Amino acid sequence: MSGAAAEAVARAAGRAPAGLARYVGRRIGHAVIVVWAAYTLSFVLLYLLPSDPVTLMLQSRGDGSDIDPEVVARLQRQYGLDRPVAWQYAAMLRAALGGDFGRSINDGRDVLQRIAEALPHTVELALAGLAIGLTLGMAVAVLANLTRRRWLRQVLFAYAPFVASVPAFLIGLFLIQLFAHGLGWLPAAGSSGPAALVLPALAVGLQVSDAIAQVTARALHENLQAPYAQYLRAKGLGRRAILLRHALRNAIIPAVTLVGLSIGGILGGAIITETVFSRQGLGRLLEEAITLQDIPVVQGVVVFTAILFAASNLVVDLLYPLINPKVTLR
Amino acid sequence: MASDGILDLTPGLLRGAPPVPGPARWRSWLTPGHASLAAAILLLLLVALWAAAPQLFAPFDPYAVNGRLKLLPPSPAHPFGTDGLGRDLFSRFVWGTRTTLVAASAALLLAFAAASVLGLLAGYVGGLVDDVISRLLDILLAVPGLLISLMLVTGLGFGSLNIAIAVGVSSVAAFARVMRAEVLRIRHADFVTAARLCGVAWTVILRRHVFPHAIGPVLALTALHFGGAVIAICSLSFLGFGAQAPAPEWGNLIAGGRSVLAHAWWISVLPGGVIVLVVLAANRISRQLERIA
DSSP states (O other), rough: OOOHHHHHHHHHHHHHHHHHHHHHHHHHHHHHHHHHHHHHHHIIIIIISSSOOOHHHHHHHHOSSSSOOOOOOHHHHHTTTTSSSSHHHHHHHHHHHTTTOOOOOOOOBHHHHHHHHHHHHHHHHHHHHHHHHHHHHHHHHHHHOOOOHHHHHHHHHHHHHHHHHHHHHHHHHHHHHIIISSSSSOOOOOOOOOOOOOHHHHHHHHHHHHHHHHHHHHHHHHHHHHHHHHHHHTTTTHHHHHHIIIIHHHHHHHHHHHHHHHHHHHHHHHOOOOHHOOOOOOHHHHHHHHEEEEEEEHHHHHHHOOOOOOOHHHHHHHHHHHHHHHHHOO | GGGGGGTTTOOOOGOOOOOOTTHHHHHHHHHHHHHHHHHHHHHHHHHHHHHHHHHOSSSSOOOOOGGGGTTTTOOOSSTBBBBBOOBBBHHHHHHHHHHHHHHHHHHHHHHHHHHHHHHHHHHHHHHHHHHHHHHHHHHHHHHOHHHHHHHHHHHHHHSSSHHHHHHHHHHHHHHHHHHHHHHHHTTTTHHHHHHTTTOOOHHIIIIIIHHHHHHHHHHHHHHHHHHHHHHHHHHHHHOSSSSTTTTTTTHHHHHHHHTTTTTTTTHHHHHHHHHHHHHHHOOOOOHHHHHOO
């Protein structure tokens, strides 16, 4: 090793920890800002936008004609809605930082407790869906680049634009119709046991798989044209070996980037999928809370979905330099 | 770009194939790509006609209840079958088209209008205005779109117009970013500087000189979002936040079939299939627009 190269390696080794620390710090800071943004947006949209949140909440529970002004005034005092906006925001943010998201208007239970009950179901669904989506998307992409049959390749390349055109709730309904009512293999609804997880996870997985299939298929195609692939072919390596052993490794990088980008979509898809399958979870909780105009629960679910979103993006961001050594840590 | 002008020295053979003369030209028009594009345009035209004049296409009254026609499977008289109250589903679907498509278009129009104003101000005025607007857009971009829509629906209440606003606001940020970038590109063009030197008011410069030149890519983006807007509107309406029963809307028609899916599959599946076809057609056309742009 020449002197200059040794010096460069030593310099890189010495600088890397500081660069890495700065990178991790920035990513954590970004995650915190996302959660704060979601909280602030929820305050603006849920407490400032309606002319009177208390009346809105009371209306959804009765016929709305005989709301006692006395009760409205008392509830407004209780929620601090008679104070200035900045005071309300500061007080609510401080309470939320301490884990107090208030109580449900509907059943009076602690919002945090209701979220704690629902959260594991959504995480389970999102993870299972992500696993299925990654497997399915990768399989479609690999097969599309591997097959020599023209019609099969065209069908596989049409997979992504087709699935992207099917709304999440329809994917769920079609799966229920086919596998639960038609074939009778799996339960159509509920949240108990692994059998009830299969169809919802498949629904979320299908929604994730289209983008992964599209991006990976394109990356594989480009990698197979790259000079290194031509060199491997000249060496006598078969197309399948080049694809599976060499091109696939490079094509995983855009797929991982995409997972980070599509986490919001996965959570959104989980919200709709849970409703379609009548499964417990954050989505069901949110849907019920919106129907009942239960504002504290809506806010709590939104903030916790944002936390999930920011946390999983953080994980992807931190994994990224491990997968792609070429990435510059900024 | 440089090779297009008078300095183009590329030999003719390298510039691409010469135009195909005679009958072969016809054959090249009949490729699967063109056929699917034509089918997509025809389908969207048909759906637009449903929205414009449902009474000409719907064979029955969408609200007419008939106890003897409950849950009939599809037949020539009732192409989509009937629902639990004996209403003709095809008629209800055709009547629901207007509500759904108007909501999707209103959402895009709102997003386009708000994004234009925000993008123009941020890009042209710059400084503190740009900082404030850009941070606001960052916040909107950081939170998943569906959550923004659902919060707006909670704050505004239910209804077809409110879900249109909810979907519109959740896509403002993406459009405004593009608008701002375009304005930044045009702001220092010679004709803008010339107008400013002539003493034209800045509002007039924005309206007459900057806006018309910045609008192209944003309009293309709007067209690209049409399929997505239809999906978003149908999803919110499916969850029950759009038009309230008995008014028909694509999403709530499908939701109405959920409870009887086991023995009346057609209520959800047939309208759902048409929605998928409409979104596929919209996406096919946007892909073509993208290729042209």
